[in-house]
Amino acid sequence: MLLWINGPFGGGKTQTACELRRRLAGSVLCDPEEAGFGLHRMMPPRLRADFQDYPSWRQGVFEVLDHVLGNHDGVVIAPMTVVEPRYFAETVGRLREAGHDVRHFALLASRETVLNRLRDRGLGLAPVLRRIGQGDLLLRGEQFAVDRLDYCLEQLSKPEFAEHIWTDTTAVTAVADRIADSTGLTLAPDTDGRLRGRLRRMTVTIRHARR
Template sequence: MLLWINGPFGGGKTQTAHELQRRLPGSVLCDPEHVGFGLHRMTPPHLRGDFQDHQAWRQGVYEVLDLVLTRHPGPVIAPMTITEPAYFEETVGRLRERGHDVRHFALLAGRETVLRRLRERAFGRAVQVVAGQGAALRRESFAVSKVDLCLARLSEPQFAEQVWTDDLTMHQVADHIAASAGLALAPNTDGPLRARLRRAWTGVRHIRFD
């Protein structure tokens, strides 16, 4: 089974995906963004743009996930924002046509909630600016510019199941996804402090300096 965790930038996809992996025995996390990172590193800056626009990204994501789903016995988790209907069909749609059990979840929230989360994420990455690395905050600006489009597109029936997260904790979102997919999560034994530290560490691990 594939759990594709969609949502606007800053919507909690990565944190939720890691929480699912932590509490779902036998699961693996396969991040489609890494295929895009590879494409960017292989092309000069003026040719990069949005890697999702490259057929190579869509084909690569499909082939890698098809391979893992075919050969790995446990659940596969893929956190990735994808809002273009045609690109969605080339990845999620093709995997379903291939016969894989794909459960798609769009993590949504009100516009102000998403913007607040993006501001908090940007603040956490601001140290990179001090170090001369402004790319992180430029990515936050890109994310802000896409909020309205993401919320509008991901509310459409094609992108069901929608999960509204304004009043849910990350642990509750993971619980909802697992229950909807018929999967049993291990109990969450984190206290408040440990949960905050775990989220902070996950965020630090996903800071990019290129």
């Protein structure tokens, strides 16, 4: 089974995917973004565009996930924002056509919620910066995500991107539980306390910072 976790940039995809991986025995995380970073590293900076526009990215994501799904016994988890219907068809759609059990989830939230999450990528600095009148300073490094936010939310709200999960007031652990319930999977109990959970999410943020 493939769990494709979709959502706007900054919407909690990676946190949710890592929570599922942590609590789902035998699962693996296969991040399609890594293929895009690899393509970018092969190019001089001035030639780099949105890697999803490259047919090689869409083909590569299909081939790698098709291979993993055919040779790994556990659940495969792919966190990736894909909002263009054609690109969705060439990745998620092709994997379904190839006979794989693909479960797709779009994590949605209000615009302000997502912006706050993007600010929180500053590892807890947002409240301090707001007090000194620099509340949006952390968003300057997230301009790509901010520029695409409204379009992502509009596209992902459409029926073809179901199943939708609204996450404004839902913790990452609860989102993972919702996905498990929907797919019939059994997660290990969440034994993290509040502090440990916060530290774990900070670690995920650092490890998966955009390159």
